[in-house]
Amino acid sequence: MNNKKGIIITGGIIGLVSVALVYFGNPANMGFCIACFIRDIAGGIGLHRAGVVQYIRPEIIGLVLGAFILSVKNGEFESRGGSAPFTRFVLGMMVMIGALMFLGCPMRMVLRIGGGDINAVFGLVGFIVGIFAGVFFLNRGFNLKRNYKMTNAEGYMFPIVNIGLFILLAAAPSFVFFSESGPGAMYAPMAISLAAGLLVGALSQKTRLCMVGGTRDMILFRDSYLLAGFISIIVFAAIGNIALGYFNLGLEGQPVAHTDGLWNMLGMVLVGWASVLLGGCPLRQLILAGEGNTDSAVTVMGLLFGAALCHNFGLAASPKGPSVNGQIAVVLCLVVVAAVSYVNSELAAKSSSKENVKGDVNHG
Numbered sequence: 001m002n003n004k005k006g007i008i009i010t011g012g013i014i015g016l017v018s019v020a021l022v023y024f025g026n027p028a029n030m031g032f033c034i035a036c037f038i039r040d041i042a043g044g045i046g047l048h049r050a051g052v053v054q055y056i057r058p059e060i061i062g063l064v065l066g067a068f069i070l071s072v073k074n075g076e077f078e079s080r081g082g083s084a085p086f087t088r089f090v091l092g093m094m095v096m097i098g099a100l101m102f103l104g105c106p107m108r109m110v111l112r113i114g115g116g117d118i119n120a121v122f123g124l125v126g127f128i129v130g131i132f133a134g135v136f137f138l139n140r141g142f143n144l145k146r147n148y149k150m151t152n153a154e155g156y157m158f159p160i161v162n163i164g165l166f167i168l169l170a171a172a173p174s175f176v177f178f179s180e181s182g183p184g185a186m187y188a189p190m191a192i193s194l195a196a197g198l199l200v201g202a203l204s205q206k207t208r209l210c211m212v213g214g215t216r217d218m219i220l221f222r223d224s225y226l227l228a229g230f231i232s233i234i235v236f237a238a239i240g241n242i243a244l245g246y247f248n249l250g251l252e253g254q255p256v257a258h259t260d261g262l263w264n265m266l267g268m269v270l271v272g273w274a275s276v277l278l279g280g281c282p283l284r285q286l287i288l289a290g291e292g293n294t295d296s297a298v299t300v301m302g303l304l305f306g307a308a309l310c311h312n313f314g315l316a317a318s319p320k321g322p323s324v325n326g327q328i329a330v331v332l333c334l335v336v337v338a339a340v341s342y343v344n345s346e347l348a349a350k351s352s353s354k355e356n357v358k359g360d361v362n363h364g
Contacts, residue, residue, distance in 0.1 A: 062197015092302020
């Protein structure tokens with residue numbers, strides 16, 4: 001499936017599976033949302049106490065294990081890590097802050113568009129702007145340095161953690177939280193959710209599907225391979241939504257969404273920019289972590305921490321709109337992402353070199 005036809009088929013399957021998950025119980029336009037589901041997991045294990053978004057989502061577990069199983073089967077599992085881990089953790093946290101301002105990750109953005117939510121188009125504009133910003137620094141030598149080969153045991157840890165989460169979900173001990181209302185209380189049956197995650201995880205691993213990568217590769221290389229998958233999800237999600245009567249074109253009355261176009265856009269600027277620096281969108285980070293990439297596993301931990309931060313400090317938006325705390329956080333995060341971009345690019349090296357030359361001249 002490493003061709004354009006294969007990724008179009010993959011996008012079509014993901015779009016239709018996402019609509020099917022809504023049919024079986026997931027929130028509308030949220031068959032898959034990496035940010036929302038990681039936020040729910042953070043609540044499920046008690047990292048935040050927002051009662052309406054607490055549930056260990058089997059879809060996330062399935063994505064990781066699907067990628068893990070297929071990568072092992074095809075000899076593509078490789079344990080690597082050590083590339084600026086704390087920077088990646090912080091960037092992952094900031095991706096989550098941007099996503100919860102928009103109320104969705106890039107995957108949910110395309111699913112919202114496929115459901116007729118025009119608010120998500122503002123997010124798409126911001127997402128593309130953010131990717132352009134990230135590409136600007138890629139073209140100027142941005143690099144988080146190389147990673148290193150590690151023992152397989154290190155790469156196995158993240159899939160094992162996800163198996164542990166599934167055991168907690170199935171056993172439902174008293175210390176695991178389950179929403180009784182709100183989006184966290186809306187979910188497809190466990191077996192269906194897990195199966196959907198396994199399928200999409202395997203397909204995403206096979207095709208290298210990435211929401212950020214599609215636009216990035218088109219800008220850098222005029223390569224439309226990944227972009228074709230991105231577009232296919234929108235088209236087939238729209239077809240599925242129309243067939244089931246879920247399609248609702250407009251700005252108002254959209255599920256788990258707000259109508260503040262500026263902050264929808266700025267939230268996704270942050271998501272797009274930081275994701276380019278990380279080398280992939282939240283979905284891609286989960287798939288890479290399943291393949292043994294511990295840098296991506298660290299990034300996912302940053303997403304998890306960011307979700308807890310958002311709900312513990314009132315940073316997340318709601319269907320009523322963004323919070324003031326969230327607006328301040330997004331602006332500060334954009335400043336930090338700009339600083340990370342600059343410091344890790346050739347621009348900073350050239351500036352340092354010029355300062356050294358000036359110093360030598362003055363000293364002489």
